[in-house]
Amino acid sequence: MRTHFDVFGLPRAYDVDVPALEKHYRELSLQSHPDRVAQADARERLKALENTTALNEAFKTLKDPVRRAFYLLKLHGVDLDREDAGAQKDMPLEFLEEVMELREALDGAMEKKDLARVQTMGGQVQGRRKAALDEAAGVLRALEGGGPAEEAPAQVRKASHALGRVRYFTRFLEQVDAFEEESLS
Amino acid sequence: MSKNGYLQIHDPLKPKGQAVGIDLGTTHSLVAAVAQGKPRCVPVDEGDSLLLPSVVHYGKDGGVITGARARTLAGEHPTDTIASVKRYMGRGPDDAETRKLSHYKFVPGANVVRFDVAGGNPVTPIEVSGEILRALKRRAEAHFSMKVEQAVITVPAYFDDAQRQATKDAGRLAGLEVLRLLNEPTAAALAYGLDKGSQGTFAVYDLGGGTFDISILKLVDGVFEVKSTGGDSALGGDDFDRAIASQVFQALGINEPSPSIVAQTLAASRKAKEALTDAPEATVTVGGQSHTVKRADFDAWIQPLVNKTGLVCRRALKDAGVAAGELDGVILVGGSTRVPAVRRFVAELFGREPLGDIDPDQVVALGAAVQADLLTNEDRQDEVLLLDVIPLSLGLETMGGITEKLIQRNSTIPTAAAQVFTTFKDGQTGLDVHVVQGERELVEDNRSLARFTLSGIPPLAAGMARVEVRFQVDADGILSVAAKEQSTGAEQSITVKPSHGLTEEEIERMLLDSIEYAEDDIQARQLREQRVDAERVLAEADRQLREHGTLVQGDERAAIDAALAKVRETAQGKDYLKLKEAVHALDETCRPFIERVMNQAITQVVAGQSVEDY
Numbered sequence: 001m002r003t004h005f006d007v008f009g010l011p012r013a014y015d016v017d018v019p020a021l022e023k024h025y026r027e028l029s030l031q032s033h034p035d036r037v038a039q040a041d042a043r044e045r046l047k048a049l050e051n052t053t054a055l056n057e058a059f060k061t062l063k064d065p066v067r068r069a070f071y072l073l074k075l076h077g078v079d080l081d082r083e084d085a086g087a088q089k090d091m092p093l094e095f096l097e098e099v100m101e102l103r104e105a106l107d108g109a110m111e112k113k114d115l116a117r118v119q120t121m122g123g124q125v126q127g128r129r130k131a132a133l134d135e136a137a138g139v140l141r142a143l144e145g146g147g148p149a150e151e152a153p154a155q156v157r158k159a160s161h162a163l164g165r166v167r168y169f170t171r172f173l174e175q176v177d178a179f180e181e182e183s184l185s
Numbered sequence: 186m187s188k189n190g191y192l193q194i195h196d197p198l199k200p201k202g203q204a205v206g207i208d209l210g211t212t213h214s215l216v217a218a219v220a221q222g223k224p225r226c227v228p229v230d231e232g233d234s235l236l237l238p239s240v241v242h243y244g245k246d247g248g249v250i251t252g253a254r255a256r257t258l259a260g261e262h263p264t265d266t267i268a269s270v271k272r273y274m275g276r277g278p279d280d281a282e283t284r285k286l287s288h289y290k291f292v293p294g295a296n297v298v299r300f301d302v303a304g305g306n307p308v309t310p311i312e313v314s315g316e317i318l319r320a321l322k323r324r325a326e327a328h329f330s331m332k333v334e335q336a337v338i339t340v341p342a343y344f345d346d347a348q349r350q351a352t353k354d355a356g357r358l359a360g361l362e363v364l365r366l367l368n369e370p371t372a373a374a375l376a377y378g379l380d381k382g383s384q385g386t387f388a389v390y391d392l393g394g395g396t397f398d399i400s401i402l403k404l405v406d407g408v409f410e411v412k413s414t415g416g417d418s419a420l421g422g423d424d425f426d427r428a429i430a431s432q433v434f435q436a437l438g439i440n441e442p443s444p445s446i447v448a449q450t451l452a453a454s455r456k457a458k459e460a461l462t463d464a465p466e467a468t469v470t471v472g473g474q475s476h477t478v479k480r481a482d483f484d485a486w487i488q489p490l491v492n493k494t495g496l497v498c499r500r501a502l503k504d505a506g507v508a509a510g511e512l513d514g515v516i517l518v519g520g521s522t523r524v525p526a527v528r529r530f531v532a533e534l535f536g537r538e539p540l541g542d543i544d545p546d547q548v549v550a551l552g553a554a555v556q557a558d559l560l561t562n563e564d565r566q567d568e569v570l571l572l573d574v575i576p577l578s579l580g581l582e583t584m585g586g587i588t589e590k591l592i593q594r595n596s597t598i599p600t601a602a603a604q605v606f607t608t609f610k611d612g613q614t615g616l617d618v619h620v621v622q623g624e625r626e627l628v629e630d631n632r633s634l635a636r637f638t639l640s641g642i643p644p645l646a647a648g649m650a651r652v653e654v655r656f657q658v659d660a661d662g663i664l665s666v667a668a669k670e671q672s673t674g675a676e677q678s679i680t681v682k683p684s685h686g687l688t689e690e691e692i693e694r695m696l697l698d699s700i701e702y703a704e705d706d707i708q709a710r711q712l713r714e715q716r717v718d719a720e721r722v723l724a725e726a727d728r729q730l731r732e733h734g735t736l737v738q739g740d741e742r743a744a745i746d747a748a749l750a751k752v753r754e755t756a757q758g759k760d761y762l763k764l765k766e767a768v769h770a771l772d773e774t775c776r777p778f779i780e781r782v783m784n785q786a787i788t789q790v791v792a793g794q795s796v797e798d799y
């Protein structure tokens with residue numbers, strides 16, 4: 001299978017030089033975009049459409065550290081974007097408790113229309129999200145670095161727990177955003 | 186949503202005359218083309234105006250009038266004269282937009298707005314826009330003495346799929362191949378960027394007659410990358426006019442105004458609004474009564490609308506990950522950015538004075554012309570590239586009327602997503618899919634784009650048949666869908682029912698109906714071509730007579746003069762066949778004389794002179 005890394009001719013790794021990636025993306029776009037073959041025959045235009053669609057998907061995934069982490073995890077066989085993913089149900093109990101608490105606190109603040117409180121909570125969750133992502137990044141680096149094979153399953157589980165938290169915090173922050181926007185309008 | 190299968194890709198193209206860029210605006214429409222390396226707008230209306238008012242009048246005799254002349258008919262024939270039709274593109278009769286203050290008669294029912302106008306059947310916004318495009322195409326053809334069959338047409342960046350598809354269909358009805366739907370702010374940036382060869386991050390704030398758009402773009406090494414876009418496809422100068430009109434109705438105690446009074450008041454309010462840009466107060470007169478509006482009052486009435494644009498701008502900046510202070514420039518586009526309160530607001534919002542050196546009326550059309558040139562002119566292809574985004578998320582309806590997002594807003598296009606559906610009953614052979622566009626959680630709060638049925642699924646136990654549906658968004662921002670059953674690999678047929686659009690059959694029928702027009706078009710074109718031919722022949726005859734007049738014999742001169750006069754006279758007329766005959770007759774009459782001229786030339790060559798002197 002052609003990975004997003006292959007599209008850019010990059011080795012599979014957690015760390016990506018984003019400015020260099022952006023430059024490469026512009027160059028590849030200039031070559032493959034449908035606009036470059038607007039007057040060519042249907043087959044060539046279809047090919048340009050497909051290539052550019054794949055290029056855009058690869059760029060979107062690799063330039064963003066969060067998407068990149070989820071993608072690497074998927075290459076290790078755990079797709080957290082699928083609603084039926086077993087990994088989602090498999091989160092540690094402490095985390096589920098933490099989630100319940102946060103949930104109740106946010107609902108309470110939103111009900112009271114307490115924008116300041118909601119924003120403070122947003123700030124805190126932002127910090128936790130960063131910590132979870134850093135943890136996932138550490139594990140993914142080790143995984144891609146090619147450690148002993150027998151440690152891989154445990155590490156994949158660790159990464160998927162960390163990213164499960166990132167995912168939850170991201171949704172939380174989206175709700176904070178929506179509330180903020182609503183109160184400002 | 187594209188209706189003819191997976192991808193709307195046409196057959197190989199031959200060169201097709203002059204490619205143009207068209208700004209199909211709510212208030213005004215323009216057409217421009219690149220000639221001698223520079224984009225220029227073409228005169229399209231009375232008095233060589235570059236702006237064609239986007240107004241279409243339907244006469245009782247079935248005739249159609251566009252532009253300034255149509256606008257003068259609005260007061261007298263309010264329901265047969267359609268202005269601001271762009272606001273109804275891709276909309277249904279029950280949309281909030283359709284129910285705003287207006288002077289039209291809508292045909293109830295159906296999923297597409299239909300205007301009840303004189304002279305035949307009700308017309309859809311697609312047909313009305315088609316008339317505007319057809320008028321622009323004709324005038325451009327006359328201007329260039331060349332066919333015009335390929336166009337880049339601009340749309341508000343915030344247009345959803347249904348509005349884009351409607352615009353593309355309108356192009357088809359007008360006999361245009363739509364090379365690309367280009368987002369208006371991106372077009373403006375292209376016009377600016379090429380002029381200055383600049384690099385950096387820009388915001389384009391476009392407030393026109395009917396729509397508001399904001400785009401944040403980054404320009405590096407010839408690539409225009411749209412980072413984010415936002416807007417409101419139902420917010421513009423028209424709403425400022427309505428704000429004034431409602432206040433005037435209130436002040437004058439007019440409760441249930443007739444369509445004609447509404448049309449007159451809206452027109453008068455617009456005049457007053459434009460006057461307030463330069464004057465502290467203006468007067469609106471309705472049916473003999475007058476009301477004076479002060480600028481400060483006007484500013485207060487439109488404040489909520491202007492504030493709405495601010496929220497959208499902040500969200501776009503956030504989506505782009507750019508702070509206002511990091512911008513290298515703010516570009517103003519659209520007639521409504523002339524309103525002083527809007528200018529002040531934008532300057533404050535972005536903390537800098539906006540740029541406005543290119544005429545805000547023309548800048549979008551000029552950018553579209555540049556893009557048309559980039560797409561058709563091989564020599565220019567590697568100069569610049571536009572990378573645009575989809576303005577609103579695309580999703581599917583899931584259990585309980587919840588939207589599941591498949592493609593996030595501000596994803597660079599072209600883009601695609603796939604979703605696997607499984608059957609939930611034994612032996613189930615069909616599946617219904619509902620596609621929506623928008624950011625809201627509940628399906629009913631988003632725009633319904635289309636429903637379709639996946640049919641021909643092999644009858645298997647529940648959950649065994651898995652159908653993969655692929656959603657592809659092309660570079661126009663238009664969605665198409667393809668489906669495959671995974672166990673058999675069979676392509677599934679899809680019947681798309683656009684929620685607020687016309688079906689392929691309806692478009693086909695409209696195309697057939699317009700063949701009559703197409704014949705008119707062909708006649709007009711042949712007449713133009715024949716006129717060019719006639720001019721060439723006349724000039725040549727004059728030259729020969731001037732230089733070799735001594736070779737005319739006997740009463741030849743009278744016959745030649747008569748034939749010349751005949752050509753000049755028929756060239757004024759409209760019958761290209763008569764003109765062709767006259768040109769032919771002139772040729773015949775001149776033949777003996779021209780033969781003598783040639784003979785003399787040959788004699789002189791023998792004597793050592795060059796034929797080229799002739």
Ligand SMILES: Nc1ncnc2c1ncn2[C@@H]1O[C@H](COP(=O)(O)OP(=O)(O)OP(=O)(O)O)[C@@H](O)[C@H]1O
Nearest residue numbers: 210211212213393394395396422459462519520521
């Ligand atoms: N001097 C002025 N002061 C205030 N408003 C003006 C002035 N000149 C034009 N306008 C308003 O600008 C609007 C038309 O702008 P423009 O021609 O850019 O819109 P458009 O391109 O037709 O619409 P859209 O881009 O929304 O489809 C009208 O509402 C008109 O009244």
Ligand SMILES: [Mg+2]
Nearest residue numbers: 210393519549
């Ligand atoms: Mg405009």
